[in-house]
Amino acid sequence: MIRSIAASILCLLSLQARASAPSDSIVDSCLLFDKPVRSTISILPIDGAEVLQDDYEVPGYTVFRPGFKSNSLGVGYATSKHGNDDFVIVGRHRGYISRAIPRGQYKPQRIEPPERALYAVIREDAQQYVCLVESNGNGSAAFVRSAFVARIPPDRNAGLTLYFKVADIKKLKTFTEGSR
DSSP states (O other), X not given: OHHHHHHHHHHHHHHHHHHHXXXXXXXXXXXXXXXXXXXXXXXXXXXXXXXXXXXXXXTTEEEEEOOTTTOXXXXXXXXXXXXXXXXXXXXXXXXXXXXXXXXXXXXXXXXXXXXXXXXXXXXXXXXXXXXXXXXXXXXXXXXXXEEEEEEOOSSTTOOOOOEEEEEXXXXXXXXXXXXX
């Protein structure tokens, strides 16, 4: 009896986690950043003057928030001063880099420096996702990007489940390219 209840709970948790995982189209749109993979996806870049807060908002962290005026959801990146426990922040939600789920062979690593990353909110249907993109390559590696994506949960107390992917963006198809 206890085993069947435990198995049912694990199954429900697994289904819930799978339901909140962003689709490949969302993750690839994040990597491309300015070109969605499907016509139903919109990308809202967060840019403009940034705010850097030191220990004020989160003790032991430096919090970077881009686009002060265009950042109504409070998207940002917190860098730990004592180790590698960085996290993506959306309002009160946190998604830790060390717990990000890799999509592919590469392991998630902290963003260095967060000021150079690209930030956006991606929307599809009624869902919203936070998107952080890093591109540090030169030459042929200039087209290799890494991205962190998480669905923004409607529950104010829920955490962010981050997903991480590295890809050569020249190999990804955009909506306009795929419809020709």
